[in-house]
Amino acid sequence: MSEPEEELPEEQRDSTKKKKKKKKRKTEREEEEEEDGGGGGAVSVCCAAWDLQIWEEEPRLSAHSNQTDLDPHHPGDPNRQNWLVEQDEGVNTVCVLCVDSSSLSAGEPCVQQPGVVMLQDVFAVKVKRRRAAGQQSGGPVLGLALFCCRRRGRRLEEDTLHLHNASSEHTHTWYNTLKELLTGFSSRPRYLKVFINPSSHKKEAVHIYRDHVAPLFKMADVRTDITVTERKGHALSVMKECKLDEYDGKPDILPHDSTAGRHRGDRGHRVVCVGGDGSVAELCHALVLRAQLDANSPEKPVKPALPLGIIPAGSTDVVSCSVHGVRDPVTAALHVVLGHLQQVDMCSFSSLGQLVCFGFSAMFGFGGRSLARAEKKRWMPSSRRREYALVKTLARLRPEDCQLSFLPAKKSNGNLFGNQDQDQDQDPESEGEESWTTNQGLYLSISIMSIPCLSPHAPHGLAPNTRVANGSAALIAVGNTSRSEFIKHLKRYSSSSGQFSFSFVEMHDVSSVRIRPRALIGSSEEESEEESDSRASPIIQSEGAAFPWNIDGELVEIANEVLVRVHPRLITLYGEEVDEAESTVSCSCI
Numbered sequence: 070m071s072e073p074e075e076e077l078p079e080e081q082r083d084s085t086k087k088k089k090k091k092k093k094r095k096t097e098r099e100e101e102e103e104e105d106g107g108g109g110g111a112v113s114v115c116c117a118a119w120d121l122q123i124w125e126e127e128p129r130l131s132a133h134s135n136q137t138d139l140d141p142h143h144p145g146d147p148n149r150q151n152w153l154v155e156q157d158e159g160v161n162t163v164c165v166l167c168v169d170s171s172s173l174s175a176g177e178p179c180v181q182q183p184g185v186v187m188l189q190d191v192f193a194v195k196v197k198r199r200r201a202a203g204q205q206s207g208g209p210v211l212g213l214a215l216f217c218c219r220r221r222g223r224r225l226e227e228d229t230l231h232l233h234n235a236s237s238e239h240t241h242t243w244y245n246t247l248k249e250l251l252t253g254f255s256s257r258p259r260y261l262k263v264f265i266n267p268s269s270h271k272k273e274a275v276h277i278y279r280d281h282v283a284p285l286f287k288m289a290d291v292r293t294d295i296t297v298t299e300r301k302g303h304a305l306s307v308m309k310e311c312k313l314d315e316y317d318g319k320p321d322i323l324p325h326d327s328t329a330g331r332h333r334g335d336r337g338h339r340v341v342c343v344g345g346d347g348s349v350a351e352l353c354h355a356l357v358l359r360a361q362l363d364a365n366s367p368e369k370p371v372k373p374a375l376p377l378g379i380i381p382a383g384s385t386d387v388v389s390c391s392v393h394g395v396r397d398p399v400t401a402a403l404h405v406v407l408g409h410l411q412q413v414d415m416c417s418f419s420s421l422g423q424l425v426c427f428g429f430s431a432m433f434g435f436g437g438r439s440l441a442r443a444e445k446k447r448w449m450p451s452s453r454r455r456e457y458a459l460v461k462t463l464a465r466l467r468p469e470d471c472q473l474s475f476l477p478a479k480k481s482n483g484n485l486f487g488n489q490d491q492d493q494d495q496d497p498e499s500e501g502e503e504s505w506t507t508n509q510g511l512y513l514s515i516s517i518m519s520i521p522c523l524s525p526h527a528p529h530g531l532a533p534n535t536r537v538a539n540g541s542a543a544l545i546a547v548g549n550t551s552r553s554e555f556i557k558h559l560k561r562y563s564s565s566s567g568q569f570s571f572s573f574v575e576m577h578d579v580s581s582v583r584i585r586p587r588a589l590i591g592s593s594e595e596e597s598e599e600e601s602d603s604r605a606s607p608i609i610q611s612e613g614a615a616f617p618w619n620i621d622g623e624l625v626e627i628a629n630e631v632l633v634r635v636h637p638r639l640i641t642l643y644g645e646e647v648d649e650a651e652s653t654v655s656c657s658c659i
């Protein structure tokens with residue numbers, strides 16, 4: 070054997086499935102039968118009835134019924150116990166592990182086609198042995214257990230395929246071959262630096278990690294180094310100082326890198342964040358800053374080599390939802406162990422030439438004021454304080470008087486998802502003032518979002534017209550209107566249509582935005598008629614006062630004009646392209 074085998078005692082079961090089985094008498098019997106036969110789990114296949122082959126391409130199942138097609142070395146032998154693997158150097162993720170569909174006795178295989186398990190959906194393989202109670206090692210071989218992932222809508226779920234075979238030789242041949250193939254997936258992590266924010270949302274992040282995520286990482290042989298953060302900025306300081314070559318040294322192989330080799334010994338270390346959007350943004354900010362430091366590029370943002378996994382545990386998880394489609398720690402963890410990578414656009418926020426932070430979304434006006442109000446009620450439970458702040462800010466609804474300028478995004482030859490071909494920033498400095506569109510007026514709310522900001526409350530997202538990697542951001546500017554019209558606009562987010570079809574709402578696809586609150590605009594500016602209206606007067610007028618911004622759910626107070634720039638595909642997150650989030654809740658507060 071090329072490496073020590075990993076063993077799965079017969080008694081070890083998927084606990085969640087066991088719980089489900091206990092509910093039914095019929096399945097209880099099935100489980101007992103499986104115990105007798107030495108198996109257990111969702112799908113169980115006996116050696117004489119199944120055959121395996123690793124194929125380069127997805128098989129045509131019609132050819133599947135002809136057994137001789139599956140095993141050219143043993144044509145026509147119906148009872149053969151040979152498990153054949155054909156390895157193909159250079160093939161990265163399109164291997165298919167094919168199990169004879171007629172022999173699947175229970176449950177469904179992991180992917181859509183019955184009888185086919187994509188190797189790219191398998192994240193662990195273990196040798197199964199029969200052991201007496203208390204026996205720690207040894208015992209007769211029973212076969213293999215393949216741990217894989219099954220899709221249910223947007224959710225990924227853990228599944229187990231039990232392959233029975235009493236032949237130790239064949240079991241180990243397959244074990245070694247599958248193990249080698251699995252370690253060949255270059256985007257899968259071997260070592261994770263995990264940051265957990267224990268203060269997120271209901272303070273459940275540590276439990277979420279321990280109960281739902283750690284067992285999957287362990288199963289997939291991913292080693293972890295955990296930091297439970299102690300304060301805001303803790304993750305940033307760790308990432309600034311740590312030796313990154315402990316985590317990784319080389320750029321990753323991304324999904325569309327078709328020339329990538331299969332075997333990479335130098336990869337496998339990544340970063341994971343367990344928390345809400347604030348924690349995610351802090352880590353993304355840290356990764357980009359660190360990449361800039363390492364590349365000695367103080368001005369220009371540098372794309373980090375390390376991807377980030379996000380386990381949702383916050384009060385708002387729109388970044389996680391935008392790359393997973395659900396707010397589910399198991400789905401998130403499976404995206405990490407299976408190495409699903411998604412490049413994502415980010416924004417930089419700067420004021421007076423100084424970088425404030427990197428992030429995904431920002432709200433000025435209503436969103437900023439509402440968050441500022443919520444922060445003053447920190448003693449309240451997080452959902453209550455957000456509802457309180459929302460209602461209070463609606464009751465005192467006032468527009469911001471500001472100059473809003475934006476640089477429209479350049480149209481590109483987008484691919485299927487509207488992604489730009491290049492990762493090039495559109496530099497606002499190099500664009501003449503004439504390329505900018507500038508308006509001055511009263512705005513109830515201005516949002517800039519480089520990702521669609523999906524959530525269970527707004528399944529199509531707060532910015533449904535942007536994509537995670539289309540190289541631009543959505544600018545949604547809501548002009549001054551009555552409270553009832555504004556509420557109507559907000560309410561339409563949950564029904565996901567018509568929220569922008571109001572005369573007071575404008576939406577643009579942008580690469581840069583500049584917001585200059587009125588207090589900062591030169592005194593030569595003529596006063597508009599609306600300013601005589603008390604409803605229209607700016608809330609903060611005193612010199613030196615700061616305007617509240619909501620940047621990824623965090624309150625950032627900025628006294629001057631803010632420049633927002635989109636940086637296409639600046640960060641790589643574990644996840645996938647998602648159209649719509651699973652809607653599980655409805656918002657009752659408005």
Ligand SMILES: Nc1ncnc2c1ncn2[C@@H]1O[C@H](COP(=O)(O)OP(=O)(O)OP(=O)(O)O)[C@@H](O)[C@H]1O
Binds near residue numbers: 270343344347
């Ligand atoms: N131990 C800690 N105590 C307090 N704040 C922390 C701690 N660790 C991290 N933070 C900070 O908490 C902020 C919010 O975190 P996160 O977004 O994960 O939680 P949330 O529940 O969604 O947010 P919020 O508490 O603002 O509703 C982040 O800026 C993060 O840096």
